[in-house]
Amino acid sequence: MSEERSLPGPTSSDHKGLRQQALRRAQHAVTSRDVLLFLLAFRILNALSIKTFFQPDEYFQSLDPAWQIAFGPESGAWITWEWKHHLRSAIHPYLFATIYWLSAALAKFLHLSAHNRAELLIAAPKVLQAIFAATGDYYTWQLARKVYGSGSNESWATVRGGHNNVIHLALTVCSPWQWFCSTRTLSNSLETTLTTVALHLWPWHWSLDRREKDVVERDGLRGVEDEIPPKGVDQLARQASVTTANLVIGADQETDFAACFSLFHATGTERTVLIRETAICGSFVLTVSALFDRLYYCQWVFPPFRFLYFNIGQSLAVFYGRNDWSYYLTQGYPLLLTTYLPFALIDIYRAMTSTLRSQVPPAPTISPTTRHQLATLALLAPLTLSLISHKEVRFIYPLLPPLHILAAASFTQFFLPAISPASPTRHTRPSTFKRLVLLPALLTTNALIAFLASTSHQPGPLTALAYLRSEHESHYLTQPPASAPLAPAPTAMTAAFLMPCHSTPWRSHLVHPAIHAWALSCEPPVNRNASARATYVDEADQFYAAPVAWLDLHLGPPPRRKGVFGGKAPQMGLGMGTQSSDGAEGAKAWPDYVVFFEALEGVLGGVLRGSAYRECWRGWNSWGHDDARRRGHVVVWCLRGGEGEGRG
Numbered sequence: 325m326s327e328e329r330s331l332p333g334p335t336s337s338d339h340k341g342l343r344q345q346a347l348r349r350a351q352h353a354v355t356s357r358d359v360l361l362f363l364l365a366f367r368i369l370n371a372l373s374i375k376t377f378f379q380p381d382e383y384f385q386s387l388d389p390a391w392q393i394a395f396g397p398e399s400g401a402w403i404t405w406e407w408k409h410h411l412r413s414a415i416h417p418y419l420f421a422t423i424y425w426l427s428a429a430l431a432k433f434l435h436l437s438a439h440n441r442a443e444l445l446i447a448a449p450k451v452l453q454a455i456f457a458a459t460g461d462y463y464t465w466q467l468a469r470k471v472y473g474s475g476s477n478e479s480w481a482t483v484r485g486g487h488n489n490v491i492h493l494a495l496t497v498c499s500p501w502q503w504f505c506s507t508r509t510l511s512n513s514l515e516t517t518l519t520t521v522a523l524h525l526w527p528w529h530w531s532l533d534r535r536e537k538d539v540v541e542r543d544g545l546r547g548v549e550d551e552i553p554p555k556g557v558d559q560l561a562r563q564a565s566v567t568t569a570n571l572v573i574g575a576d577q578e579t580d581f582a583a584c585f586s587l588f589h590a591t592g593t594e595r596t597v598l599i600r601e602t603a604i605c606g607s608f609v610l611t612v613s614a615l616f617d618r619l620y621y622c623q624w625v626f627p628p629f630r631f632l633y634f635n636i637g638q639s640l641a642v643f644y645g646r647n648d649w650s651y652y653l654t655q656g657y658p659l660l661l662t663t664y665l666p667f668a669l670i671d672i673y674r675a676m677t678s679t680l681r682s683q684v685p686p687a688p689t690i691s692p693t694t695r696h697q698l699a700t701l702a703l704l705a706p707l708t709l710s711l712i713s714h715k716e717v718r719f720i721y722p723l724l725p726p727l728h729i730l731a732a733a734s735f736t737q738f739f740l741p742a743i744s745p746a747s748p749t750r751h752t753r754p755s756t757f758k759r760l761v762l763l764p765a766l767l768t769t770n771a772l773i774a775f776l777a778s779t780s781h782q783p784g785p786l787t788a789l790a791y792l793r794s795e796h797e798s799h800y801l802t803q804p805p806a807s808a809p810l811a812p813a814p815t816a817m818t819a820a821f822l823m824p825c826h827s828t829p830w831r832s833h834l835v836h837p838a839i840h841a842w843a844l845s846c847e848p849p850v851n852r853n854a855s856a857r858a859t860y861v862d863e864a865d866q867f868y869a870a871p872v873a874w875l876d877l878h879l880g881p882p883p884r885r886k887g888v889f890g891g892k893a894p895q896m897g898l899g900m901g902t903q904s905s906d907g908a909e910g911a912k913a914w915p916d917y918v919v920f921f922e923a924l925e926g927v928l929g930g931v932l933r934g935s936a937y938r939e940c941w942r943g944w945n946s947w948g949h950d951d952a953r954r955r956g957h958v959v960v961w962c963l964r965g966g967e968g969e970g971r972g
Contacts, residue, residue, distance in 0.1 A: 371453060372447065386417055457517065470528065786833065825844050
């Protein structure tokens with residue numbers, strides 16, 4: 325009987341070879357173009373899936389000014405006080421005005437119906453913002469490749485969760501906040517994209533210390549040889565342009581801090597290049613911005629200065645709320661990162677305490693230096709913004725891509741042994757099995773948060789406006805046959821929003837110019853002294869302090885007879901006010917439709933009892949809200965009875 329010879333087990337070099345082969349297969353299978361096309365398709369789907377209301381700035385700082393630019397001052401857009409006092413740059417609205425104009429031209433060319441034209445005008449800005457969001461995702465991945473090397477697991481973790489021919493959703497793609505916010509038309513969303521592009525274009529190798537640069541000159545820079553042109557001049561020129569554009573749209577602390585870091589270690593020649601390119605490209609972008617602002621405001625203005633003067637000098641920012649100094653630590657980061665928070669905190673700590681920067685490897689990379697600087701950004705930016713009393717999580721939104729890049733290292737280190745077929749401990753350690761279970765649980769949690777936030781929490785404002793559009797299209801755009809013994813139907817429809825100010829979108833979702841509406845305002849105490857600001861009460865607060873008295877004073881008694889189509893409309897102030905102004909200014913009157921939150925139903929029910937109004941629509945909004953005035957369903961009462969009743 326021949327002696328059986330046992331085969332040798334796999335060695336560590338065998339496992340390393342398997343990992344390298346799997347990585348090479350992943351690299352060859354997916355190109356940069358594939359990633360970009362996937363992200364474009366994904367974000368367009370993302371944008372068209374958002375059905376909820378988040379922040380009024382999504383509409384009043386971008387879409388309504390854009391609507392006015394595209395369709396004229398009589399188009400019914402609501403222009404808020406910030407635009408009247410020149411606090412905002414017009415570049416952002418002009419982007420959406422262009423897409424509005426093109427969409428309207430396409431609708432006219434295709435002879436679309438009023439309904440289809442409205443749907444196109446609502447969807448078009450979402451698609452444009454989806455392109456911006458996909459660009460930000462793409463450059464997050466590119467920056468990760470620069471930080472960790474183009475073939476690293478960490479760089480793929482920002483767009484993919486693993487390898488071995490199984491494409492997983494990445495940190496960025498699976499981020500609930502990115503799904504919820506990146507495709508919204510907030511200036512912060514575009515600012516995040518511009519910040520990410522600027523950080524990718526930044527010559528991070530300038531931050532290497534002199535010892536590391538000596539090694540680079542001798543042996544080259546590992547992992548990014550093809551990414552950095554000589555001296556980084558071309559990249560720096562593009563980065564300076566992007567940073568300046570970001571400055572006029574929002575704030576750009578992240579790249580400002582990066583510039584300071586690079587100047588600290590840069591050579592004299594590099595400092596000269598930095599200052600020169602910033603001056604040339606920055607001047608060009610500021611000139612373009614000034615021309616757009618001149619075109620919009622019809623005078624020469626500098627919105628960043630006006631913004632600081634009103635919000636900081638006159639302390640108007642606190643009019644919209646004060647927050648505790650720890651807001652960004654206790655609420656901001658947890659909301660941004662959700663399940664990624666532990667990984668991000670671990671890597672911020674590692675990057676800040678790492679001793680790698682004091683060691684010069686045989687072939688240095690920019691990873692330790694760049695991770696250290698990104699971690700510093702993640703700490704300094706919230707610390708600086710914490711000095712301002714008014715805080716919102718979206719103010720630190722541009723930090724999310726760098727945070728994802730930082731979190732990718734510990735995320736990959738934690739989960740890769742559980743999902744990699746090349747891992748020698750994949751099936752042996754109990755902890756590995758737990759991680760294998762934890763990963764889908766984490767992704768499921770993220771998906772659930774994203775789904776609920778984008779479809780179920782506060783959809784009421786958008787569905788209420790969709791209902792008003794459908795009512796207008798059904799009853800105000802359709803006339804009875806000429807042979808019918810009926811008077812023509814009215815063509816103008818009126819609506820009032822008895823809600824906290826800016827609780828719904830405006831013309832970007834009302835769309836039809838014949839829908840005239842008004843809402844409660846909350847203009848801040850502009851150009852008033854400290855004592856006047858301390859006692860100032862805006863219109864919305866006046867209403868909620870005494871709603872019955874306010875209605876009696878401003879509107880009078882509600883109409884006591886039903887407004888029947890074909891009949892004579894009640895007079896101004898007594899019934900359907902066909903001459904009511906768009907927005908919050910001007911005379912107000914009882915409209916065809918009254919829109920309010922369920923929390924106000926008891927009060928309005930008493931006021932409207934016995935009147936010509938009746939409930940005609942009710943739509944789901946949320947399970948709860950931190951503002952008691954916004955709790956419950958969104959309710960619509962209308963003068964017309966018997967038709968158009970519905971439930972949402």
